[in-house]
Amino acid sequence: MAGKSRPEFSVEPKGASGCVVVFHEVWGLVEHTEDVCKRISKLGFAATAPNLFRGHSELLTPDNIQKAMEGVWELSLEERRDKAKVRAALDKKRVSPEVREVVSIIYEPTFRDKMLEDALVAVERAHSQFGKVSTLGFCLGGGLSLKCATRSQLLSSAVSFYGQPPVSEDVPKISVPILDIHAHQDEIINKSVPAWVGAMLEGNKDLTLKTYPRTMHGFFNDTRKEVYDRNAADEAWDLLRWFLERTLGRH
Secondary structure, three states: OOOOOOOEEEEOOOOOOOEEEEEOOOOOOOHHHHHHHHHHHOOOOEEEEEOOOOOOOOOOOHHHHHHHHHHHOOOOOOHHHOHHHHHHHHHHHOOOHHHHHHHHHHOOHHHHHHHHHHHHHHHHHHHOOOOOEEEEEEOHHHHHHHHHHHHOOOOOEEEEEOOOOOOHHHHHHOOOOEEEEEEEEOHHHHOOHHHHHHHHHHOOOOEEEEEEEEEEOOOOOOOOOOOOOHHHHHHHHHHHHHHHHHHHOOO
8 A cells, every 4th residue: 555656647548528536545655545646547537536634644644543543543534623632632642753753744734625626626627628527535535525515616516425524614615516425434534524514414415425334434445345345346347337327427
């Protein structure tokens, strides 16, 4: 699961009928992300995955990120933005200075804002080449995919796998179909889902929501054997294919 320093990974099949912009997990632009792009291209769509950690790839490696996640795992997403609580959690775990730097970067609001801006630029670039564009993200990238749907008017749809939903106040800004896929055992993310679904229903938005039983966060990633669920991943892929064909068109 080695990280990549390249700025992006792209695949474009001949006669592609649309483009899917793929936003990687917290592990960075790794081989699994590239594999997802290749699988999408076999459906007849172009796929491009920007490196959202560009400029920090040497530090934000999967190994360092794993240690950083373990250091703050007991904290909620909100608490991870509280520097005092983060410092206390890291002191308790006695993590290295390098891991502390990783945590300080990935939870820094300006870094998160920069990732969103880079994601929107990737959408604009894809739209300049293809008439229809969808975003697809996993984990951290799933949240970005949904945020793009609240910020961009260039999308035809957006897909999230176990990503943090937007706040309810941003739901009225969404004008495209959304496919939102979740794992059953994912307490940190799932606590935000009821409010998100309620806001989408109240706003009469086009939402397809699926939670797979007996699955854990990251169940689609076949390089992480501790959480991968083949049956759920296969079913989720079939659902994703249906959704992309519905919103981007058949090849």
